């Protein structure tokens with residue numbers, strides 16, 4: 001990979017050990033992927049920051065010095081930074097998690113700890129180059145916002161943040177963003193159907209970029225931001241592709257369609273129905289993977305009012321969100337009102353990356369990503385998919 005004179009100097013260590021290490025990571029990735037060089041990025045989003053997943057590897061981050069070169073954000077950590085005792089997190093875990101967080105903050109990285117940075121003032125613009133980790137956010141940035149990022153890992157996103165550049169290959173190049181397979185959806189979709197659809201598409205397309213044609217009729221409305229967020233998260237959970245196109249939504253999708261030939265798959269209503277047939281009895285309800293938007297929090301509150309009629313929930317029920325989004329609904333004291341029903345609103349973390357949720361047998365959720373990750377990362381629990389409304393109804 002070609003390096004400029006200044007990049008060479010960094011690579012040789014003339015700007016210190018931290019930048020040298022960061023540049024070594026970028027060069028190794030660039031060389032493997034035949035990148036022509038490095039390009040400046042607008043922002044970085046760094047994953048793998050829960051102590052549950054990073055463990056002692058954070059000591060490497062602790063040794064880094066200086067500050068990041070671009071706006072940089074963090075994925076959820078392993079606990080709510082204010083309510084961790086309520087969550088049953090041990091002091092030993094909390095101390096380690098605080099150390100991890102401090103190591104990143106010291107580098108100038110924003111400690112908002114969410115997988116939806118694009119909902120809290122860090123939305124990239126069309127055409128901007130990024131180095132984002134967290135598959136759901138990568139797919140959303142590429143496919144809904146038209147930004148350009150590869151699916152970074154935690155080390156490469158951090159290295160890019162420290163240098164302010166990333167290797168120029170993959171989804172940064174227009175020619176690699178062409179759709180490779182057409183997916184025709186033959187039925188109208190609502191709510192968790194987008195999670196089911198994403199799960200299925202990720203499974204079917206593997207690493208081929210899909211061009212998704214949604215069913216259109218006067219009775220069906222186009223997906224909103226939250227549906228697209230769930231679609232992105234589920235595709236990222238089961239597939240290894242970094243973007244999708246949807247006609248009418250993804251910037252430039254119509255132009256890209258002319259480059260598509262060959263393979264086509266069709267998805268019928270019956271394909272999605274299979275996702276709703278599990279018969280395990282849930283002992284917990286979790287919504288907020290990816291983190292709930294303020295609109296979703298408000299909707300859950302409305303549903304609690306309708307379904308609860310003043311009663312408290314009979315099952316553990318958690319809502320996960322970003323602290324800024326939680327605060328945005330607090331003008332109407334919605335969090336207190338939700339918690340009056342016995343539901344817990346948790347920030348900075350989520351069901352999957354926190355060790356606090358490993359004692360359940362079956363979780364009911366509207367998230368396709370949780371459907372994939374709960375069985376793998378949450379003490380062997382099962383996950384069941386249903387719409388938000390059914391999730392709330394099942395709580396009473």
Ligand code: F3S
Pocket residue numbers: 075076115136233288289290291320349350351352353369373
């Ligand atoms: Fe976010 Fe955790 Fe889901 S990081 S996408 S809420 S697994």
